[in-house]
Amino acid sequence: MRACHRGLIRKTGLNFHETCRYTQSWDKWAKINSTGLEKLVDDLLLRCWSDWRWFTHRVPLSSSTMLPGVGVFGTGSTARVLVPLLKAEGFEVHALWGRSEEEACCLAKELGIPFHTSRSDDVLLHQDVDLVCIYIPPSMTRQIAVKALGIGKNVVCEKAATAVDSFKMVTAARYYPQLLSIMGNTLRFLPAFVAMRQLLVEGYVGELQVCDVRVYGPSLLDQSYGWTCEELMGGGGLHTVGSAIIDLLSYLSGTRAHRVHGLLRTFVQQNGLIRGIRRVTSDDFCFFQMLMGGTGSSSVCCTVTLNFNMPGSFVHEVMVVGSTGRLIARGTELYGQRNGSKSEELLVGDNGWVGPEVKEMPLPLLQGLSSMVKALRQSFQAKEERRCWARGPVATAPTFEDGLYVQTVVEAVKRSSSSGEWECVEIMSHEPDPNQNLCEALKRNKN
């Protein structure tokens, strides 16, 4: 115990008396579980650190800025873009996590981040980190996001790999309602979609009938074999891009899908770099339909076509058609046409993007990310304490609940693609029993 206690002091920076407060409850736990003590210690360390920060440390740690310090997970293209955007808005990025020391070191040096590591706890427990941005492979997201919330950090993260993971994230977010927990779907923040949503609410298109979305672009696969090639790891067009569209459509329409039908294809199963026994299982073409809102003929029909076999082009088009008009977002621009008029009007222009041009990242996502960072800045600036945030500026951001919904739709589309039938979207309300087979066997034995 003493070693742990010492660890507690060392890791949290609390003094002896403070740590004692936590070790009381911790002692009780420790008696119950004599095995797995080390894990428990870790958990308690994190929990106490969180409480400590929340309940004892109410004065801003740094008086120079009201913005929280940021820790970034991931070394991919999004992380590479995000850090400069955060810095531009006045956030300080204190720590970077990468899967390997080399990756982390390399990017940290490039972006001028003082601390880098390949151990997640080192970022989560970093005392200057109050906001954690998680842009890592989907299969790892849940673990980091839940832990970060447990430690009392505000979280912006990308989607998880499965609905079960998403559900665990929802549970964590519900447990810490005072912490910021939003999904990093940046399309909601894009000015064109903000305006579209506003116009839909104002009745520009009348009664909404049809949403039609097309995203075409080059392959989403990484250069080397990795999670992007693997459907079960959260790779593929549906999971990567489709989920952002699913979220966007629920944001725009204000309703959710209740039935979906889809078709997934992997046209390119091998290429120059992925060959031999390796095969791509994630989809590069996906077409799905969603019935949203009311049932029967009053529901909104959404069709989404995603095609990532089109190198050299990028099409991002979202059209909503209603009884009295329509709105079309092409890239970052918004056009509208009422039924009476003869031609389209430009409602939101391009405004000339002045941020960085990033080859791997389409402009709508890039500008959306920029707008999201701005919203985060406003949210944190509205409060005096640097860990506190105002709900207003990020009120439209997708919550973890939205993340669970999106993940549920994604899985329903996948199910539909293999069954060939319309599938219902049923949001998980409790975590599935991991020992379901065992339980069923027991039940059978009973009868």
Place this chain on the structure above:
Amino acid sequence: MRACHRGLIRKTGLNFHETCRYTQSWDKWAKINSTGLEKLVDDLLLRCWSDWRWFTHRVPLSSSTMLPGVGVFGTGSTARVLVPLLKAEGFEVHALWGRSEEEACCLAKELGIPFHTSRSDDVLLHQDVDLVCIYIPPSMTRQIAVKALGIGKNVVCEKAATAVDSFKMVTAARYYPQLLSIMGNTLRFLPAFVAMRQLLVEGYVGELQVCDVRVYGPSLLDQSYGWTCEELMGGGGLHTVGSAIIDLLSYLSGTRAHRVHGLLRTFVQQNGLIRGIRRVTSDDFCFFQMLMGGTGSSSVCCTVTLNFNMPGSFVHEVMVVGSTGRLIARGTELYGQRNGSKSEELLVGDNGWVGPEVKEMPLPLLQGLSSMVKALRQSFQAKEERRCWARGPVATAPTFEDGLYVQTVVEAVKRSSSSGEWECVEIMSHEPDPNQNLCEALKRNKN
């Protein structure tokens, strides 16, 4: 019998000896059927007229032109456009049929057609008419088309209302292989699609993966309540526009759909003119998917979105994506992009349409119609006799067999829309028994 014989002479313009040849077989028939004699007389009249024209009248009726005289059925927008196009190519339009005398008279006067009628036989039996163009409501097409072939007239016609009707047309076309019998889907003749087909054959896009079609436009409903409002009469976007797309995709890909999935909606069920107890049942929104060619993952995925709730705009876009490039026809223009290149290239330009501008008819259909008329002219000009035609110029035209395929797909999509499942496309190989229920009842009684 004598009255009939006299009728035969009067109606056909044959002399007494010629008619006798036919009345021999006719006498036999007449003995078998003492009832329905009048109908039989009519049938024989038509048949003998046909034979007579084919086997006895091998010299051109008019030496001034090698082109056949044309009879047009229909007074709608297509017929209105077709007649000037025919005349421009040197065809003489001798007769016009309309549903009512007034309609026929009015349009005949407007277009300068010497003869008009509301009785179909008057056009079919008109001695100067060698080519019949049928652009009438789908439910009436089969009757006229089959009769026209029976009389020995070349036929260009629009789609029928049902697969059974299409099958009857196929049977008639097979029975008279020397007669021209083509479906009036003019998209196949549009230069952009001719070039697209050629480029696909040459391997511009590599292995074909995806076809993506979108047609958006204003309502297809007529001003007053009529067949366009009624699904069972062949109204609706799927039947009217979708069938042309289905045909086009089979032309472009060189394969046929084996499984389809679709969703139809009627968003506008009543409007200012169609109200009260009347309701539109034909679809104004339809999207469907077709799996074409090989089975499993080697099949081509086609997605088609049709939306006719978009007044003031017209979008007609056909995109084919393959392993090494893509081709996109926007309206009447064709663009292409190979995977290596950075931007699209214009392959077939607009060429500045110099024909009539028709408000009700989209430019691709109008230009296609014009190209089809040109092909017809070439086909007939290639032969010395004005009723004979060369297969070459119209070799790519859709046959009645293609018409049956298209109708089968349309019905499969409708079935899928109500069942919610993927439906197989099974081409009819024999006419369904009209007394199937009766037969089944008899079978049950037997057992």
